Each structure stands twice: as C-alpha cells, then as structure tokens.
Amino acid sequence: MACMSTHELDARRLLCPMPVIKTQNKVKELSVGDILTIFCTDPGALSDIPAWVRINGHEMLSAEQSEDELAITIRVNG
Amino acid sequence: MAKQHKAVALISGGLDSLLAVRVLQEQGIEVEGINFYTGFCVEGHTHAIRNHDKDKKKRNNALWAAEQLGIKLHIVDVIEEYKDVLLNPKHGYGANMNPCLDCKIFMVSKAVEWVKENHENGFDFIITGEVIGQRPMSQRKETMPIVANESGAEDILLRPLCAKNLPATKPELEGWVDREKLFDFSGRNRKPQMALAKKYGFTDYASPAGGCCFLTDKNYSDKLVDLWKGRGTREYEMDDIMLLKVGRHLRPKPEYKLIIARDAGESKFLEGYRKQFTNIQALSHNGPLTLVDGNMPDEEIEIAAGIVARYGQGRDAAQVEIQVSIPGSEPKKIQIKPLSMDEVLEEWHV
Numbered sequence: 001m002a003c004m005s006t007h008e009l010d011a012r013r014l015l016c017p018m019p020v021i022k023t024q025n026k027v028k029e030l031s032v033g034d035i036l037t038i039f040c041t042d043p044g045a046l047s048d049i050p051a052w053v054r055i056n057g058h059e060m061l062s063a064e065q066s067e068d069e070l071a072i073t074i075r076v077n078g
Numbered sequence: 079m080a081k082q083h084k085a086v087a088l089i090s091g092g093l094d095s096l097l098a099v100r101v102l103q104e105q106g107i108e109v110e111g112i113n114f115y116t117g118f119c120v121e122g123h124t125h126a127i128r129n130h131d132k133d134k135k136k137r138n139n140a141l142w143a144a145e146q147l148g149i150k151l152h153i154v155d156v157i158e159e160y161k162d163v164l165l166n167p168k169h170g171y172g173a174n175m176n177p178c179l180d181c182k183i184f185m186v187s188k189a190v191e192w193v194k195e196n197h198e199n200g201f202d203f204i205i206t207g208e209v210i211g212q213r214p215m216s217q218r219k220e221t222m223p224i225v226a227n228e229s230g231a232e233d234i235l236l237r238p239l240c241a242k243n244l245p246a247t248k249p250e251l252e253g254w255v256d257r258e259k260l261f262d263f264s265g266r267n268r269k270p271q272m273a274l275a276k277k278y279g280f281t282d283y284a285s286p287a288g289g290c291c292f293l294t295d296k297n298y299s300d301k302l303v304d305l306w307k308g309r310g311t312r313e314y315e316m317d318d319i320m321l322l323k324v325g326r327h328l329r330p331k332p333e334y335k336l337i338i339a340r341d342a343g344e345s346k347f348l349e350g351y352r353k354q355f356t357n358i359q360a361l362s363h364n365g366p367l368t369l370v371d372g373n374m375p376d377e378e379i380e381i382a383a384g385i386v387a388r389y390g391q392g393r394d395a396a397q398v399e400i401q402v403s404i405p406g407s408e409p410k411k412i413q414i415k416p417l418s419m420d421e422v423l424e425e426w427h428v
Contacts, residue, residue, distance in 0.1 A: 013350050015320065016138060017113075017115055017119075017138050017140075017141075017153055018115070018155070020138065020141070020153055021115060021153050021154075021155045024152070024153060044137075044138070047137050047138075048137070048138045048141055051137070051138065051141040051142065051144075051145055052141055052151070052153075054145060055141065055144045055145050055148075055149070055150060055151055056150055056151075057150075
C-alpha cells in the first residue's frame with residue numbers, strides 16, 4: 001500500500017482561477033490520502049479552492065490566512 | 079441493463095449553462111462540467127485587485143454553478159491554444175476584439191476531445207446553454223450548425239434550451255434524452271430562462287447574458303490593440319493580459335506606455351512586476367506605483383515622472399521627489415514639477 005505523503009504547491013501571485021487549475025493538475029499526480037498545501041496570494045482562492053475541493057469529493061483540512069498569504073491544506077480522496 | 083449515457087457540459091457560470099445541465103439531470107442524465115480559462119475571463123481577477131471591489135463576492139461562477147448542480151467541474155487552462163483563436167479568427171470579430179463564434183467552435187472542439195478521452199467512462203455527448211438568437215454573433219440560427227460542424231461535434235452536440243428549434247441530435251434520436259422535455263427558447267428575451275430558474279429554485283445566479291469575457295469590452299479591446307501597435311507585433315503573454323486589466327494606461331510616445339495604479343490595491347498588485355519592468359513612484363508624497371511598458375527613451379524620463387507626480391498626492395506641490403527604478407540598475411531620484419491636468423494630453427490615454 002502506498003504511503004501517504006505531503007506536498008506543497010506554490011500558487012503565489014496567480015489570480016483565480018489559476019490557483020484552482022494548478023491545484024487540480026497537482027492533485028491528478030497525487031494518490032488517495034496525500035496531503036497538499038497550496039500557498040497563494042489571491043484572496044479569491046479562499047472561496048474557490050474549497051469549492052473545487054467540495055465538488056470533486058476531496059477534503060479541506062485547513063485554511064490559514066496571514067496578512068499577505070493563504071495556506072490551504074487539503075486531503076486527496078478518490 | 080441499459081447503458082447509462084453521460085454528458086459533458088460547457089459551464090460558463092451563467093444562467094443558461096446552469097439550466098441546460100439541470101434540464102438533463104431531470105431526465106436522469108449524469109453530467110460533468112468543463113470550463114475553459116482563456117486568460118480573458120472576467121472572473122475574479124480585477125475583483126481581487128482593486129480596493130473598491132474588496133467587498134464584492136469573490137467567487138468563481140463556474141465553480142459555484144457546479145456546486146449548485148452537484149456536478150464535477152474540470153477547469154482547463156487554454157491560454158496558449160487560445161492565442162490562435164484570438165489572432166486568426168476564421169469568422170472574424172464582433173463589435174470589439176471578441177472572436178465569439180470561433181471561440182465557441184474552439185471550446186466545443188475541446189469538449190469533443192474530452193469526450194473522446196473519457197468515452198470509456200460513459201461520456202458520449204456534449205451540452206451547451208446556447209439559445210438561438212441570444213447573442214448577435216455566436217448564437218444565431220445560422221451559426222448553430224457551424225459550431226456543430228466545425229468543432230467536429232456534429233450530432234453529439236445538444237442544446238437543451240433550444241433543441242426543439244433545431245434538428246434532432248443523436249442523444250434525442252437514440253432515445254437517451256426525451257426531446258419532448260427539452261425547450262424551444264429563442265431570442266434575447268430572458269423571461270423563459272428566469273421562469274425556469276425559479277422553477278428549479280436557482281437564485282443568486284450570475285448576471286444573465288452578462289459579458290464574461292474582457293474581449294467584449296471596448297476599453298479592454300482598445301488597450302489590447304494599442305499594445306500590439308506599440309510593440310509592432312500581435313503577440314502577447316499572460317502578464318500582458320493581466321496588466322491590461324489593471325491601472326490607467328497612458329502612452330505619451332509610441333515606444334512606451336505607463337501603467338499607473340488607480341488605488342492601493344492596484345499598487346500592491348503591480349509590486350509583483352517591479353523586477354520585470356522599469357517602475358516609477360513618488361518618494362516625497364503618497365502616489366501610485368507605475369510600470370513602464372516598452373522602451374522609454376532617456377529624454378522621456380522627466381515627462382513620465384511628471385505624469386506620475388500628477389496622479390499622486392503631490393499633484394499641487396511645487397516639486398515632487400520621484401524614484402525611477404530600472405531593473406538591474408541603481409534607482410535614480412529626481413525632483414520634478416507635476417504636470418498640470420492640461421499638460422496630460424487627452425490623446426495619451428489609451
């Protein structure tokens with residue numbers, strides 16, 4: 001059985017929907033159970049990435065917002 | 079057991095595609111959505127940049143629509159491929175730089191590719207929210223077969239909202255879809271769609287028939303044409319597309335233009351381009367960050383600085399200290415008298 005692994009995606013400076021597209025493409029390379037943290041600067045990602053996660057059956061783990069940056073962590077489901 | 083036929087729907091995030099999907103879901107058809115990002119989509123971008131848009135709802139309408147419908151959505155980056163659609167549209171442009179008919183053909187052809195790739199998973203037809211007569215260029219009785227033929231979709235392209243005004247397609251002829259339960263909408267009247275939205279319980283949907291593409295916007299199209307003219311070539315990169323959405327654009331000389339932030343939000347956005355562009359900003363007063371696109375001759379520096387001073391809080395001061403930073407060189411500081419309103423010539427504004 002494959003081990004769960006953690007990954008990071010740099011989507012800083014990209015405007016929506018590019019962070020979502022990058023997330024979608026990255027998730028295609030990952031396995032079920034893998035954890036992905038997306039770093040982005042467009043505040044729109046705070047609604048778009050969770051929406052993409054919900055409709056595609058993945059799982060939101062956290063969304064942390066600092067002054068200039070977002071860190072959104074998701075778990076890949078099947 | 080009968081095969082479960084599935085459809086892929088072009089989802090723009092507007093009302094028509096939302097309804098087209100729901101009409102098929104009512105018939106038990108499983109649908110997934112596909113949305114193409116050309117770089118010119120209005121979605122979010124400037125909302126995320128400008129201060130006065132900070133309170134606007136930041137949502138991607140295609141994702142929102144998919145969530146309302148309970149369908150998966152595939153967002154596809156077609157920025158590179160789309161260049162050929164924009165630069166060489168076989169069917170020409172609309173009122174501005176909008177190649178709407180070629181764009182529709184391109185998107186349906188991409189959906190055809192997707193269906194071929196996903197045929198094994200049961201996908202065998204495509205739906206769109208097109209309505210005859212809805213759009214002057216791309217949604218007319220004459221263009222419906224053009225889209226179907228030139229995209230390669232032929233009879234697997236179904237338009238549930240106006241299907242009864244068109245010849246039956248394969249999904250109807252094969253009995254996968256009940257044609258009698260499809261619609262015969264036509265024209266620009268939105269009332270039938272609004273009534274259907276009400277019936278299905280959709281509220282808060284994106285502005286019906288609203289433009290979702292910057293290329294239909296005159297100001298944006300003018301800036302794009304100016305960019306090509308200024309460079310002597312019709313090429314563009316993603317950063318060019320983004321920068322046309324931001325700031326006040328002034329071209330004092332054919333060789334260069336200034337992109338002047340209109341508020342703190344835009345200044346912050348332009349900060350990300352400091353390393354790529356010569357940039358100008360006031361030091362002695364608050365003022366907008368300004369990027370220089372093109373090759374600004376040395377003798378133009380004072381004019382450009384005077385313009386930048388004009389758009390800052392030092393506009394009425396006798397002198398403003400301005401910093402001009404050229405990537406890879408030491409920033410230069412100059413004292414400049416801001417240009418008066420009359421000295422900023424009308425024809426400089428792009």
